[in-house]
Amino acid sequence: MRRAFLKAEIFVLLAVGILSLLFILRENENDQLVLEEIEERSPNRLADTIDTTESPILKLEWNSRCKPNDSVESISGFSVLPPHIKDFLKYRHCRSFPLIIDSPNKCDGPSASKGVFLLLAIKSSPGNYERRAVIRQTWGAEETYGTAKVRTIFISGIPKADKEVKRMSKLLKIESQKFGDILQWDFQDTFFNLTLKQLLFHQWLDNNCPGANFIFNGDDDVFVNTFNVITYLQGLRENGADKHLYVGQLIANVGPVRESQSKYYVPVQVTTSNSYPKYCGGGGILMSRFTCLSISNQSKSIQLFPIDDVYLGMCLEKAGLVPASHMGMRTVGVKVPSATLDSFDPCYYRELLMVHRFVPYEMIVMWNAIQDPKVDCGQRHTIYIGV
Numbered sequence: 001m002r003r004a005f006l007k008a009e010i011f012v013l014l015a016v017g018i019l020s021l022l023f024i025l026r027e028n029e030n031d032q033l034v035l036e037e038i039e040e041r042s043p044n045r046l047a048d049t050i051d052t053t054e055s056p057i058l059k060l061e062w063n064s065r066c067k068p069n070d071s072v073e074s075i076s077g078f079s080v081l082p083p084h085i086k087d088f089l090k091y092r093h094c095r096s097f098p099l100i101i102d103s104p105n106k107c108d109g110p111s112a113s114k115g116v117f118l119l120l121a122i123k124s125s126p127g128n129y130e131r132r133a134v135i136r137q138t139w140g141a142e143e144t145y146g147t148a149k150v151r152t153i154f155i156s157g158i159p160k161a162d163k164e165v166k167r168m169s170k171l172l173k174i175e176s177q178k179f180g181d182i183l184q185w186d187f188q189d190t191f192f193n194l195t196l197k198q199l200l201f202h203q204w205l206d207n208n209c210p211g212a213n214f215i216f217n218g219d220d221d222v223f224v225n226t227f228n229v230i231t232y233l234q235g236l237r238e239n240g241a242d243k244h245l246y247v248g249q250l251i252a253n254v255g256p257v258r259e260s261q262s263k264y265y266v267p268v269q270v271t272t273s274n275s276y277p278k279y280c281g282g283g284g285i286l287m288s289r290f291t292c293l294s295i296s297n298q299s300k301s302i303q304l305f306p307i308d309d310v311y312l313g314m315c316l317e318k319a320g321l322v323p324a325s326h327m328g329m330r331t332v333g334v335k336v337p338s339a340t341l342d343s344f345d346p347c348y349y350r351e352l353l354m355v356h357r358f359v360p361y362e363m364i365v366m367w368n369a370i371q372d373p374k375v376d377c378g379q380r381h382t383i384y385i386g387v
Contacts, residue, residue, distance in 0.1 A: 066094040075269050082260065085267060088192050092304045095199060100169065101176045101184040106153055107209035114211030117148035118230060121205075123197055124154040124220040125189045126168035129175070131220040134360040136179065138367035139224040148230045151212075152181050154220070155201050157189030191263065194282070194308035202296040213241035215292055216354075218284035223358040223366055225349065228328065229286065232353060245288035246316060248280030249332065250325035251309075266306060279313025280323045281331035283356035294319040328353035346370050347377035 068090040072078060078086065107113035120140050124132055132154055140152040154175075159168045169184070176182040185200050187193055198217075205212070214233050216224065233240065255275040256266035287295075298315040305311040316323055333355060336343045344362070346369035349355060358366070369375060 066091070066096070069093055072269075077267070077269055081267060081269060082265070084190075084192060085265070085270065088306055089269065095196075095304070097196075097200065098186040099183070099200075099204075100158075100186050101172055101182045103153060103176065103180055103183060104208050106151055106180070107212055110208060110210055112211075113209045114213070115149055116151050116209065116212040117214065118150045118226075118233065119205075119209060119212040119215045120150065120152040120224070121201060121215055121217045122152065122154050122220050123194065123218070124156055126156050126159050126172055126184070127164070128220050129171060130360050132175065134363050135220060136181070138363050139226045142181075145227065145230050148234065150226065150230075154182050155197055156182065156184045157187045157193060157197060158184070160188050160190055192306045195304050195306060195311045198308045198312065199299055199304070202292065202299060205292060206296050210293070211289065213289055214245070215287045215289075216284065217282075217287060218354065219282070219356065221357045221359070222284045222331075223349070223355045223363055224284070225352055225354070225370060227370075228351065229353050232328070233286070241289040243288060244291050244294075244321050245286065246280065246291045246321065246323045247326040248285040248323070248329045249283075250278060250280055250323060251276075252278045264307060270306065276310050277313040277317040278323050279309050279316070280325075280329075281356075282309030282312075283331035284329055284354040285309075285312070286326070286329070286353070291316075291321065294321060326353065330354065331356045333357070346372070346375055350377065 069092075070090065072086075072089040075089070078089070081089075107116045107119070122132075122135065122140065136152070141150075142152055143150055156172060159165055172182050172184050176184075183201065183204060185197070187196055189197075201217075205215070216229065218224070236245070237243070253275075255273070256271060257264040258267065259265060260267070295312060295315040298318045299311075302311070302314055302318060305314060313323060328351065330352060331354075334343060334348050334352070336345070336348065344366070346366060349366060350370050
């Protein structure tokens, strides 16, 4: 009976979310104020003329602040590189983009930002409305857990497809007006631009929320046990926010993928090094205020690298800091000891901090399940690393 009720609850929540979104978009269909304000903030944006079949980065020929570095065309082997790699090399020096949607009071202003115990900074592409909606309802809800104030911000660029730019920008503006939790910059939201997204977020953090004690930086398809994260952070030594903390699922002794068909392909024209520094998987990372500031400072002198979590590892290495592994951070999921057991059993998640990946309905189910006192885990809480 309870299972049937839970399924019905999930269906209703998702249906209401989708219908609400359709209603909002229909209601605002003829309203040009949002787009006019965006265009006012970024009057030179020519997104409608971008050739998105090639570029992972917003074309900036029109912008005098950042012209393409055509000298890279003389690099040996440049002509045979995939278009997105060529474009990355031409524009990797571009580090400043117009902020289309801001949330300057997210932390109650810079001087009061020490009152924020945990800032959840979630990387989210413009079209991922359902993911953001469910996160707001579950582990990303802006609440105070005991004395720990939690705040949430979603970090986004603009869609790659021309036809989606206006409608998605309008959607994010509507979300911002209702929830006040959107940051959007005027660059294309693509895989190779995740590093740029990370860099711009750290700049925003320095200016608007420098006092936040801890930051969770992750993707919008992870599940976070916010209760456990806060308990873990509160258990750190005194003044933990002012000491180095950078934990996740540690990755070491790896280097660039040289296979051109791979999503993670990094040719020698980008880096000749065959090894990466130690880093944590970008799906979810916990950092202290001290470490965030260190990353921001070091990033100013390190050129952009197309893999964002590796780039953060580079910043840590230059700062003389070391990333650490935490068994509760699972960017590759969990694996149960037997095929007969359900890997979605909440007993495998009650002691974890973060798991990647979850679809929206799973977040709702798990968030309710880990809080259900009727679920008796007994000895079933042993955690197994996924493969």
